[in-house]
Amino acid sequence: MTSPPTNCWQNYYTPETVAEAVALLQRYDGQARVIGGGTDLVVEIRRGLHRPVTAMVDASRIAGLDAITEENGYIMMGCGVTHSQIVRNAQIIDRGTCLAESCSVIGGPQVRNVGTLAGNVAHALPAGDGTIGLLALGGEIEVAGIDGTRWMAVEDSFRGPGKSRIDRHREVLTRLRFRPTGMREGSAHHRVMRPQGLCLPIISMAVRLQLDDGNTITETRISMGPVGPVPYLAKPAIEVLVGNTASDELFSKAADVALSSVSLRASKYRASHEYRAQMVRTFLPAILARAVARATTAKAVPKGTGS
Numbered sequence: 001m002t003s004p005p006t007n008c009w010q011n012y013y014t015p016e017t018v019a020e021a022v023a024l025l026q027r028y029d030g031q032a033r034v035i036g037g038g039t040d041l042v043v044e045i046r047r048g049l050h051r052p053v054t055a056m057v058d059a060s061r062i063a064g065l066d067a068i069t070e071e072n073g074y075i076m077m078g079c080g081v082t083h084s085q086i087v088r089n090a091q092i093i094d095r096g097t098c099l100a101e102s103c104s105v106i107g108g109p110q111v112r113n114v115g116t117l118a119g120n121v122a123h124a125l126p127a128g129d130g131t132i133g134l135l136a137l138g139g140e141i142e143v144a145g146i147d148g149t150r151w152m153a154v155e156d157s158f159r160g161p162g163k164s165r166i167d168r169h170r171e172v173l174t175r176l177r178f179r180p181t182g183m184r185e186g187s188a189h190h191r192v193m194r195p196q197g198l199c200l201p202i203i204s205m206a207v208r209l210q211l212d213d214g215n216t217i218t219e220t221r222i223s224m225g226p227v228g229p230v231p232y233l234a235k236p237a238i239e240v241l242v243g244n245t246a247s248d249e250l251f252s253k254a255a256d257v258a259l260s261s262v263s264l265r266a267s268k269y270r271a272s273h274e275y276r277a278q279m280v281r282t283f284l285p286a287i288l289a290r291a292v293a294r295a296t297t298a299k300a301v302p303k304g305t306g307s
């Protein structure tokens with residue numbers, strides 16, 4: 001017979017409003033933890049990786065925060081939105097394609113059906129796939145606490161591996177948003193991981209770009225992980241691309257510059273440094289080309305999402 005985890009919570013709450021959730025967290029004064037789908041948190045608690053908490057405050061049942069909507073020029077996702085919802089959403093497929101692609105590679109259907117994008121971002125791992133997709137899109141998150149709510153750029157929410165600026169004992173990530181891609185814009189994501197054994201990503205990368213009528217790149221964002229303690233916005237590679245005409249040579253140069261700005265650790269669980277570098281050299285140009293194709297044809301058929 002397996003014994004129950006020693007640090008299991010005593011109370012589980014399903015608040016229906018943000019105010020109720022925040023009040024519960026306040027009442028427990030650091031002894032409660034926010035939970036979404038539980039696909040990271042419960043696994044980690046079972047492995048004894050968290051200090052004990054008295055209560056769980058489930059953010060995935062808050063009324064109105066389980067939907068994907070369009071508001072004030074943003075695509076908005078409540079914290080209860082699962083990866084499966086994102087992968088199936090027509091607006092995100094068309095105008096946030098890299099997010100649909102990045103959420104589609106997370107776990108299997110069971111994990112995607114309950115795991116949330118909010119949980120992926122709040123967990124703050126260096127290579128959370130949905131996080132990498134949202135980061136490339138220029139995503140923002142709304143955080144609610146006792147002092148009110150604030151929006152912040154996704155990249156500003158990370159403090160270190162698994163460490164977030166969201167106080168997950170006292171604050172709730174309530175909504176996530178990004179500006180959808182428009183005319184002559186496209187995005188793409190690709191992840192390389194070991195097909196067997198431990199499900200650790202070798203590299204996860206996403207891009208968003210905009211072209212003018214002459215195919216000069218006017219704006220772009222490139223995100224990568226794991227290449228350091230937090231999900232990485234590859235600014236040096238972005239600088240190489242902006243103002244130049246999209247081409248295979250330019251994309252290869254951007255990959256080289258991206259590589260020179262990170263240190264890819266060799267890991268027996270992931271791959272050698274050389275292999276990981278080769279994956280960046282191969283797939284960063286490939287997703288840049290895919291984003292260009294999407295920008296110029298206005299057609300986005302996400303890879304690997306079954307669409």
Ligand SMILES: Cc1cc2nc3c(=O)[nH]c(=O)nc-3n(C[C@H](O)[C@H](O)[C@H](O)COP(=O)(O)OP(=O)(O)OC[C@H]3O[C@@H](n4cnc5c(N)ncnc54)[C@H](O)[C@@H]3O)c2cc1C
Pocket residue numbers: 033034035036037038039040041042043059079105106107108111114115116117118119120121122123127128129130166168171172173174199
């Ligand atoms: C078998 C398996 C395979 C997986 N494969 C992948 C994969 O391929 N790629 C990948 O990126 N991940 C993967 N994961 C990890 C996990 O499924 C995702 O990170 C998922 O998005 C986590 O979301 P969740 O809602 O389950 O978060 P939870 O487990 O509920 O929470 C995760 C963290 O975020 C905090 N949190 C959750 N929601 C909020 C909120 N609204 N406000 C504040 N804090 C919050 C929690 O306190 C906790 O610290 C896998 C997990 C499993 C079990």
